[in-house]
Amino acid sequence: MSVELIAAMHRVGVEGIDDTQYSPGEFRDNDEVVVQDGEGNTVHAPPPAAGLASRLEMLAKWINQPHSDPNHADYLHPLIKGIALHFALGYEHPFRDGNGRVARALFYWFMFKNDFSAFRYIAISILLRNAPVKYGRSYLNTEADDLDLTYFIDFQCSVILRAARESAVSKK
Template sequence: MKNPPALKGRTYPVFDLLAQAPHKARLADYLALLKPLDDRGRYLPFAELRYRWAPGLDAHLCWALVKKARAAQFVRLLSLGEPAQLANFVLTPTAQKAICVVDRHATTAALEYMAKQIGEHAHLSYLLADLIEDEAISSSQLEGAATTTPVAKDMLRRQRLPRTPDERMVIGNYKMMSFAWEKRHEPLSVELIAAMHRVGVEEIDDEQYSPGIFRFNDEVVVQDGEGNTVHTPPPAEGLSVRLQALATWINQLQHDPDQAGYLHPLIQAIALHFAVGYEHPFRDGNGRVARALFYWVMFKHDYSGFRYITISTLLRNAPVKYGRSYLNSEADGLDLTYFIDFQCSIIARAVSGFTGAFMEASLLARAG
């Protein structure tokens, strides 16, 4: 992945350079780039944009113009890492669409309305029992569990004991999702994050896990499929303090929706998902905890439809894009727009799949 060039922040002399030769002769071409999105409405990283600029333009200057336009629309999120770095994002059309879809179809009120449309409790119970297991299974498969979906569903429904480490991972994820629902009325805390991890991995017999215990050294890194280190988390020293600051940020947003820094719960949830993955507080199981905390935020804000909406099924089908959205945000000075935009595209599709399943169940109920 080609990292964006360093621009020395606000001191980069964008307009001074545009007034000089040879850039002055291409002024119209340069100024056309002074916008956060490309011509197709996409929020692309430098590695992709550099191939779309007109031949002969200076790549550093083009990127500086894009960054200037984005910075003008930045919404402040939170500080991450050590030393602390401010994370921002731009509210893209993709994010706005996902917010609209979630508000229309994933609230408790929307779920109750759709249930009335089905009308028959038997059909509804069958549908929800099928959907509520999907996130635990697909999240496990995203982390490498080899268990097939039919076998995993059979295990959960029959409540049989797991036979393999992969099946134990599925059971752990199922318990963690149930835990997120049960604890939805509690404030976020360091203890709750640790407890969620403990619930998720305590029955996995593997020395790489330390249930509920934060990492105490800097040996943990994130690697790609070829063994290359793609992310080095912030130092273990001060980890609990940083997690407490993260919890305080989430709790303040939830307790005071009228404050100037209000964020829609969907953006809060995605930002928390990113932050836990960025901090990587545990030796293993960080992705599962991060996704479970996304659901916890949505449950807390009365989006109970997310009990039956699985995002990991779609993430499992696009693991490279999922990982790249993390890396693009980190490489571009914690511009979380890349991660938020990708997650919103996944969530909008997941909600559409959920409503489609309800419509199908409604048709079956009427036909029966």
């Protein structure tokens, strides 16, 4: 993973969208980007644009480090690490728009990279789009509790389980 990969995923993910909010592959350069609820209230102001590139570099470095040895103290299951990547990108909100789709794409990229090919058949995006309040609440609860990822991990795992069940049922 690299900062360039993050930018490339954004570029591919939003290319062709005819909307001035999107600047394919360009990181935000100001602090005007916020996440709002349905009533226009700001519910998340991402960290400052200043330092964004270095924070993304640190994220990439961490993602690229192996944490796969269950006998080592720093073991981290790839699913949990992928969910943490999803959260971190959404929390940083590096783009003016399209952050959620890039976060989900990176999650899938990480799962495939770690040989979890079953994720080809597990569609989480639709379930997340259908439950925006619960998805948003998992972010807000994490942020409100000193970035305790338990809330986000728990929600994402429930979405993945539901998507896997629905995939299995549709295959019958």
